[in-house]
Amino acid sequence: MDYNSIEERMLKTISVFEENLSEIRAGRANPAILNKVMINYYGTPTPVNQVAGISVPEARLIVIQPWDASILKEIEKEILKSDIGINPNNDGKVIRLAFPELNEERRKEIVKDIRKMAEEAKVAVRSIRRDGIDEAKKLEKDSEISEDELKVAEDKIQKLTDKYVEEIDKILGAKEKEVMSI
Numbered sequence: 001m002d003y004n005s006i007e008e009r010m011l012k013t014i015s016v017f018e019e020n021l022s023e024i025r026a027g028r029a030n031p032a033i034l035n036k037v038m039i040n041y042y043g044t045p046t047p048v049n050q051v052a053g054i055s056v057p058e059a060r061l062i063v064i065q066p067w068d069a070s071i072l073k074e075i076e077k078e079i080l081k082s083d084i085g086i087n088p089n090n091d092g093k094v095i096r097l098a099f100p101e102l103n104e105e106r107r108k109e110i111v112k113d114i115r116k117m118a119e120e121a122k123v124a125v126r127s128i129r130r131d132g133i134d135e136a137k138k139l140e141k142d143s144e145i146s147e148d149e150l151k152v153a154e155d156k157i158q159k160l161t162d163k164y165v166e167e168i169d170k171i172l173g174a175k176e177k178e179v180m181s182i
Contacts, residue, residue, distance in 0.1 A: 001139065001153045003160065006132040010125050010164040017121035017168060021175050024110060029056045029099050034064075037082045039074045048075055060099040069093070102179075110179050118172040122165050129161040 022032040031054045038045040048054070052066040052075065066072050076095055079088045089096040102110070136153040139145045145153070 001136055001145065001149075001156075003132075003156055006128060006157060007160055009128045010160060013121055013124045013128065014164060014167055014171070017117060018171060020117055021114065021171065024114065024175075029058070029060050029062045029097070031056060031062060033084050034062070034079075037075075037078050037084075039071060039078045041071060041074075048078070051075075060101075062097040062099075064088075064095040064097070065093070066095075107179055111176050114172060114175050114179065118168050121168050125161055125164045125168070129157050132157040 022030065023035060024033075031049070034048050034054060037048045039048060039051065040046075041051050048064065051068065051071060052064045055063050055065070057063055064075060066075060072090060072092070072095065076088045076090050079086070079095070079097070084097075086097045086099065089098065133154055136145070136150050136157070139153075140147060140150040
């Protein structure tokens with residue numbers, strides 16, 4: 001029984017969850033929200049962070065300074081097309097993204113979205129648990145492991161599941177606190 005592959009898949013689920021959380025606009029300027037913004041750079045879809053310097057000079061401001069001034073308009077156009085919900089400010093040299101203060105209602109919406117993402121991550125972890133247990137049952141059915149070994153395998157897989165569901169809850173709690181305290 002290969003517990004490492006099960007644990008790797010669960011860890012991957014956690015890292016995807018964390019990556020998705022980093023892209024949530026929580027009122028504080030976070031360059032990660034630009035990760036999915038691609039521009040057409042000489043015919044190739046290219047992430048903004050590969051064609052421009054991105055800095056956060058203030059808590060609620062991102063400044064994008066392209067290395068090639070000719071793509072400024074293209075970057076601005078793609079930011080408008082993306083669904084980050086912020087209008088870019090173009091002064092001819094740099095693009096500024098100013099993050100508005102979040103109101104209580106918007107914070108609660110964000111927390112609701114975060115909880116939904118956390119639940120999806122937990123479902124994914126439980127699905128990995130189910131796959132692992134099914135694999136163990138198949139091994140037992142094929143007489144490769146005994147009934148006792150099957151019980152041990154199920155216990156180990158359940159412990160891994162509990163560990164990673166708890167980890168998701170911890171990450172969720174920290175992000176909720178961050179969103180509500182901004």
